[in-house]
Amino acid sequence: MTLELFLQYLLAGLTYGSIYAVVAIGFNIVYSASGVINFAQGEFVMLGGMIAGSMARLLPLPLAVAVAVAATAAVGALVELVFVRWLVRPTVLRLVVITIGVAILLREAALSIWGEGVRSLPYFTGDELSAFSLWGVRVSPQVLWVLGTTVATVALLRLFFGHTMLGWEMRACANNRDSAALCGIPTRRLLTLSFALAAAIGALAGCVVSPIAYTSYSVGGSLAVKGFTVAILGGLGNSSGALAAGLVLGVLESLSVSLWPTAYKDVVALTVLLGILSFRPSGLFGSREASRLGEAG
Amino acid sequence: MRAGPRVRVAVLAAAVAALQLALSGAGKGFYLTQLTMAAYDTLAALGLSLLMGYGGQISLGQAGFFAIGGYTSARLTTLDLGPPSGSGLARALAALHLASFRPDFAGGELLSVAPLAALAAALLLGAAVAVAIGVPVLRLRGHSLAMATLAFGVIVSSVVVGTEALGAADGLHGVPPLALGPFLRVGGGPSHRVENYYLAWGLVVVTASLLENLVHSRAGRALRALHGSEDAAGAMGIDAAALKRKTFVLAAVLATAAGAFTAHLDGGIGPAEVSAMRSVRYVALVAVGGMGNLWGTLAASAVLCFLSLRGTFGVHDDAVFGGILVLSMLFAPEGILHADLGALAARLRGREAG
């Protein structure tokens, strides 16, 4: 394989890897705040792209994206309010079941509203053919948007959780809900906020990747599985770990295509998931503590 | 078996027979086919009910075992082992009843694996895979277990759709009927409807009574203890890991059997039937029937699968099952038969007040 080809595979892997990373970060935010793994996270990505696609016909692109993000955040909050908070004795089993149900309902609702067709947002800059050269590899400007958005998201989140009052409160909540409540932190509201935030981030990812891929009602499912894989790989709750893990998985998938039949590409991510869960559930970068899932359930 | 369960099994058997007589008598025998298909799904659901209710573990990968059962049976019974008059090996296999003849398009005969032998192979393979993945996977809990089993199921369905020898996107066709005896056969078209029906529901009755036995035995009590608290159970000398594995394998074998029988009944199998959505449906059936509530699951499965196969839910089939998952967790987590409506009303009132 020539260097140019290798770089091509690498870049493809990095692009998709960063999308997986963003989905994973969404999982992490909700998990950190509540111990809940929200299987509907992939659907938030889908909703972002779909809503923006519809809005883009009426509004200028940046506004369409903003509306999509806000609307999806609202949906995320609603999901928490209606489905999670209402749960009597929320055992882990019940949470898993109900979030899967929510994911299906969101997908079917999208099908009813938008039909089975596909849509893409217009490229943020340039169009389908524009590309510039990077080390001999041709790259679409949209790829830079994707990578840039991911990096910016991770950075902003670090800032948020590390240096703002709200962020600290959410971390306290995640650490020990009861103690946080005793300190006067409005834990329930923060839980809702965490869902909304995760949904917003997912929606943004959906918008930024939509030009180079496409969105349709059914894209949420496989994104959720891959995003979860990355979340576990990077250590649940660890967002920088998620970024690294996402890039690793993306590149692995991409390179696998050069080695064996492309028909088995998805099996790569799934095998990684099965493998990591079986042998190192704390992930590559995570702590032992993070691997104790479902204990308190 | 104690009196209660024994009575329930008898009632089920009687109901099965009564239904058939009523439908056939009324000239509505065609319902029997769909009830038969629902029966095989019920087998898988019963196994999952045991796993989720008593073992407290969730598996989103039952469709993977369904695939193993269906595809193994289908592939082996549609193999071409060469002309029947051919090699001595072929004749020997036939004599051992490991191979049998089936008609081919041109009116001749093809030698392939005998359906019963294929079934045995499928079940063995399913059990073996369950044991193999059970070891690493059952150490997980909660979300991780759910995702690990989901990954397993999707890997199986991806492999199946990506492999030419398994029919790739088209699946496998021309699967011959499975004859378990002179009057018992799976498949074979409308003329064998009644046989198929009794065989399928007979299997369900037998499975239900076996599982009831299990639940009320020492092993069953150990399982329940496990569900309550693994550490406590371990402190009392219960080998938690072994028990979990055995339950997992049992559920897997039931799902494998369901797949094999369905392949013979439909005369084929395809990748669309072994997707993750199938696993999710099984979970929905168990959720609404009540985890661990075998009879609830049986009833829910029979009714919902039947309705789904008839297209009653139209284009909203998946949405219905998604809705069932959500609604049962919110309003009837112990299953619809145990829905505590009084408490629910109180909560609603409480919400409005506060």
Added chain:
Amino acid sequence: MRSVIRIVALAAALAAALPAAGKDSLKVGALLAITGPASFLGAPEARTLALLAEEMNAKGGIGGRRLELVVKDTGGSPEKAVSLARQLIEEEEVFAIIGPTTSGETLAVKPIAEEGRTLLISLAAAEVIVNPVTPHVFKTAPKDRDAVELIFERMRKVGITRIGLLSSNTGFGKAGKEQAEKLAPSYGIELALSEVYDKAATDLTAEVTKLKAARVQAILNWSTEPAQAIVLKNARQMGMTVPIFQSHGFANVQYVAAAGAAAEGVIFPGSRLLVVDSLPASHPQKGVLEAYKKAYEARYREEVSAFGGHAWDALMILARAVEVGGADRDRVRSAVEGLTGFVGTSGVFRFSPADHNGLGRDAFELLTVRQGRFVPLGP
């Protein structure tokens, strides 16, 4: 809005609307993959059938009898197709069945239709549906072989000898792959690469990179799914300027929109439905195509696709056969076999007892994309 609910409501309303007695109406069943992985095919088919049935009934029905359409959603699952087929044949006692949408489902339902001696007009592509021919099973989708040959002829003409094939992991993709692999040598074309991609893929850069590495002179992309547009985008973005050929599964202008500027210059064998405006007035299909296109686009406010056209052809063929054969199933069946020169959206059908598809090479015309629109390729 292309709401799926509307289709079914429409079809259901049709089916449930006050009939005269059962005697006066002709019950026709339809097994379509309206939801699920094949919904790109099944949903337009369902919309087309609903539209056509309504039109027919407004004009007095089929052969003087009201058409009662019973549409069932199989979700693309052969198991469900089997169950619903039995239901339609034994319980609803339909006169004929249109569908199923996919090859896998059709193969599962084929024995049931034969056993029930019910006419089955499939909308799926696989050759094996009508080969070997069985008395009651027909199909209205054109032959993959013809499409492949048309493409290879063009390639040979422009001197292409080394290509890469990408096909989707669906029945359609698989069938095309088989034909391409089988026919390539006789056109002097080497298949440097033949890879399968997932129908739900949203990025195929890695797969296209593999093609680039193989130094192919052209890409052949075989799919009915939206993912085919991704191949176009990825290829062009990567700087691959080689010609890209698509299958007749590209016959949906939504895919052109999805690929944007990357679709420019793509060559594929398509239904003339897509270029009806540039057909000369004397072309036999022009009238039929314009009627269908106008009606569909007015009702559903979306562009026609060739997939919906298969359903149109199936129901129209059935109607014509009923006009000839009346209420007798065997006579109608023979009537279908006797239809020659029937002008449909996919081409001019010439059925016979040995040919239950009736379409030949002339079902296709080589088309290309210019400025986001389908136009004939020309010489």
